[in-house]
Amino acid sequence: MTIPWAVATSATAVALSTTRSAVLRRQPSPCSAIATMSTAGEKSVSSDAAHLDTIFKQKKALRSVIRRDLKSMDPTLRSQEDEAIQRIVLEAPWFKACKGLCSYVSSSVLREVDTTRILSHILTSHPEDLQMRKKLFVPRVEDRNRNMRMLNISSTEDLIASSMDILEPAPLDADGNEREDVLFANEPVDLLILPGLAFDKAGRRLGRGGGYYDTFLSRYQELAEERNWKQPLKIALSYSVQIVDEGTIPLTPNDILVDALVSPSGVIPISSAALEICH
Numbered sequence: 001m002t003i004p005w006a007v008a009t010s011a012t013a014v015a016l017s018t019t020r021s022a023v024l025r026r027q028p029s030p031c032s033a034i035a036t037m038s039t040a041g042e043k044s045v046s047s048d049a050a051h052l053d054t055i056f057k058q059k060k061a062l063r064s065v066i067r068r069d070l071k072s073m074d075p076t077l078r079s080q081e082d083e084a085i086q087r088i089v090l091e092a093p094w095f096k097a098c099k100g101l102c103s104y105v106s107s108s109v110l111r112e113v114d115t116t117r118i119l120s121h122i123l124t125s126h127p128e129d130l131q132m133r134k135k136l137f138v139p140r141v142e143d144r145n146r147n148m149r150m151l152n153i154s155s156t157e158d159l160i161a162s163s164m165d166i167l168e169p170a171p172l173d174a175d176g177n178e179r180e181d182v183l184f185a186n187e188p189v190d191l192l193i194l195p196g197l198a199f200d201k202a203g204r205r206l207g208r209g210g211g212y213y214d215t216f217l218s219r220y221q222e223l224a225e226e227r228n229w230k231q232p233l234k235i236a237l238s239y240s241v242q243i244v245d246e247g248t249i250p251l252t253p254n255d256i257l258v259d260a261l262v263s264p265s266g267v268i269p270i271s272s273a274a275l276e277i278c279h
């Protein structure tokens with residue numbers, strides 16, 4: 001039986017990797033395909049593995065195209081888009097109202113949407129009353145096995161460059177105390193600001209292939225469910241060039257959809273939670 005998560009063979013996916021239009025060609029809806037698969041009940045383990053392999057090859061081909069487009073982005077346009085996206089976040093009611101959040105610390109080497117202004121806004125607000133400040137958690141990669149923690153920081157000075165050239169918190173703070181891990185915090189976060197390489201308007205997100213974010217999101221969502229906390233809003237920041245046609249990003253069962261995108265032209269709400277907040 002053919003599991004229709006994606007139709008291109010691995011050879012096609014690799015061959016397609018040379019042109020944006022070819023790689024961005026529409027594929028059948030992965031969501032309906034997964035539903036078909038789970039009800040059919042007749043799949044073999046080896047055909048599952050083969051289809052997953054095809055999907056990972058398609059993701060790899062798409063990553064190459066988007067990386068190339070990001071590399072050739074005009075620097076003036078990039079900084080205009082960085083400014084616009086950060087301004088939209090800083091002015092959004094869901095950002096203003098949030099009390100705690102996890103955000104990535106942008107890397108210029110990876111050509112990610114800049115988060116510098118957002119993070120410094122958080123870390124310098126309410127100097128007279130630190131209790132009023134939003135509580136900020138940022139990623140720290142622990143190993144190559146998809147383990148990433150989100151640790152609390154109170155200053156940009158808490159960050160040091162990792163081997164991947166990304167600023168991350170050390171596990172201990174300046175006083176030698178363990179930093180708080182969001183998975184062990186007593187209070188929920190309301191917002192997750194997510195990076196990625198490509199996104200679509202149905203909430204699909206293509207990461208860098210480490211599985212760090214999908215694993216973390218799945219752990220956090222499970223924790224929120226156990227504790228009866230409201231699920232945090234998952235918002236991805238995206239340059240215009242990173243938004244691809246629906247159906248272009250292949251999904252595996254582990255991929256978690258985002259609630260909304262922030263692009264230079266505004267917030268694109270996707271889930272019902274995001275639609276409620278935006279209207």
Ligand SMILES: Nc1nc2c(c(=O)[nH]1)N(C=O)[C@@H](CNc1ccc(C(=O)N[C@@H](CCC(=O)O)C(=O)O)cc1)CN2
Nearest residue numbers: 104105106107139141148164166195196208210212213
């Ligand atoms: N700013 C930021 N922090 C983050 C992430 C992220 O995507 N952005 N992560 C999200 O997972 C985790 C780190 N994961 C990473 C995964 C890949 C690469 C990276 O350098 N990838 C290269 C390609 C490497 C290769 O394929 O050999 C690249 O994308 O160009 C960096 C970080 C945690 N922290």
Ligand SMILES: Nc1ncnc2c1ncn2[C@@H]1O[C@H](COP(=O)(O)OP(=O)(O)OP(=O)(O)O)[C@@H](O)[C@H]1O
Nearest residue numbers: 059146206207208209210211212213214215218254
């Ligand atoms: N929740 C999870 N549990 C187990 N394995 C997972 C989970 N999420 C992702 N993975 C695995 O991580 C690897 C990378 O997956 P994928 O290529 O989809 O990563 P990505 O979505 O690009 O990365 P990220 O999640 O960091 O943004 C795959 O082998 C995938 O099966």
